Amino acid sequence: MSTQVSCVINEQPVSLDCQPGQTLLSVLHNVLGMTGTKIGCESGSCGACTVLLEDNPVCACLVLAAEMQGKRLTTIEGLGADAGLHPLQYALAEHQALSCGACGPGMLMAAAALFKQDPQPDSSAVAEALSGNLCACSRYPQIVSALSRAVTTSAEPGDCSRAALARVKREAV
Known part of the structure; x- marks a missing residue:
């Protein structure tokens, strides 16, 4: 049974259909096609998948996509998006x-x-x-x-x- 999640990613409202146990990293790569956030250890040890959740750094591999309801996320794609390089x-x-x-x-x-x-x-x-x-x-x-x-x-x-x-x-x- 999937869960509908509404959040803001890189200042854009997004509605996601999340599967049980699906990570934020999986959604970024496999659903949204946002591959700037890197896949590393998938256990939170390497930091390759660090994103900003409500301006706090978190490993996307450790966050369940369903936890994103009502949250604001910034990925590497959104860091310097509107004016070129940050x-x-x-x-x-x-x-x-x-x-x-x-x-x-x-x-x-x-x-x-x-x-x-x-x-x-x-x-x-x-x-x-x-x-x-x-x-x-x-x-x-x-x-x-x-x-x-x-x-x-x-x-x-x-x-x-x-x-x-x-x-x-x-x-x-």
């Missing part, structure tokens, strides 16, 4: 911090949650926020450094907004 995505690309990209979406979502709570985190706070995300390429120092610079390269201290990114890009030209 400042955190831009920082990782600019500093070539990712090797293969398997861990990138989860790390970006964990970092986005941190930056929403603390617009001026230091590198130790960034490292702590990413502690639940595994990287097989062992690029943690580069990733933490790039994400920490997302704050320092913004026009205003702590301003990791799209407007700040546009100012930084204009100044770099």
